[in-house]
Amino acid sequence: MIRHTLRDVQTDLYARVRGTGTDEAEPLADGKESPWEDLWFYSNPVFVQVR
Numbered sequence: 001m002i003r004h005t006l007r008d009v010q011t012d013l014y015a016r017v018r019g020t021g022t023d024e025a026e027p028l029a030d031g032k033e034s035p036w037e038d039l040w041f042y043s044n045p046v047f048v049q050v051r
Contacts, residue, residue, distance in 0.1 A: 019040070
């Protein structure tokens with residue numbers, strides 16, 4: 001489980017999580033990487049409503 005506190009939120013927003021098993025900041029689009037050694041994941045968005 002991951003928990004995070006958002007502070008001073010003024011408007012509605014959404015957050016998504018993206019991660020990788022490498023040290024790259026962005027995935028490369030050359031298609032030569034092994035899908036098991038160059039693994040990326042993207043979460044569904046989590047919507048936050050300010051009340």
